[in-house]
Amino acid sequence: MSKYPTHDEQGRPIVAELGRAETPEETAARKAAATARHRGNRSVFSLIFALLASFGIVAFLVLVVVRPDAGPTQQPVDYLAAADDAQPAVDEPLIAPVVPAEWYSNRARLATDTADDVVRWEIGFVTAETQYLAITQGIAANPSWVAEQVVDAAAGPTVRLGGLDWISYDRRDVDDPGNVEFALVTEIDGSTVVISGTADDTEFAILAEAIGKEVLP
Secondary structure: OOOOOOEOOOOOEEEOOOOEEOOHHHHHHHHHHHHHHHHHHHHHHHHHHHHHHHHHHHHHHHHHHOOOOOOOOOOOOOHHHHHHHHHHHOOOOOOOOOOOOOOEEEEEEEEOOOOOOOEEEEEEEEOOOOOEEEEEEEEOOOHHHHHHHOOOOOOOOEEEEOOEEEEEEEOOOOOOOOOOOEEEEEEEOOEEEEEEEOOOHHHHHHHHHHHHHHHOO
């Protein structure tokens, strides 16, 4: 027990540093200061809680709502079935070659209402090397349509693949070639067929050979 009194005869607390009982005004001020400190602590706690809750909501949105796609572009599609479904809409046979099992198609569609009036059948592939290759079959196409497909690249050497003669268009030295780094173009009956993409020569050749196996007797 302290040897010094803590309260005066009226029961009022003695302030050690003053050596006397605190006045009613000092008591009120002390209590007001304690209340302010308490409220301040509660405000800081509330702010921290609100920030943590906000971070939790943002993390949830990032992980659940806007999580990235699992594949390089889209989920695989059955391009062979899509070709069967689209075939009745056009007279020309739609090209849908069998590709290596390690490849998959991420796009297959028939575009009939086009700005250039060229009906086109499109298939996109992701190759075994996770590169992109596309087949674009233009029905009754014209030279300007071909130029658009190869992004106005100059015609290069003609190569024979799959029993077909293909004109090459090389854009691999362009700063930003996009998805058309290289292209091969050939004529098959009433269609102009374009292979374009980012793959290497080997995978271009695989697709060209597959097309030749499908269209030639």
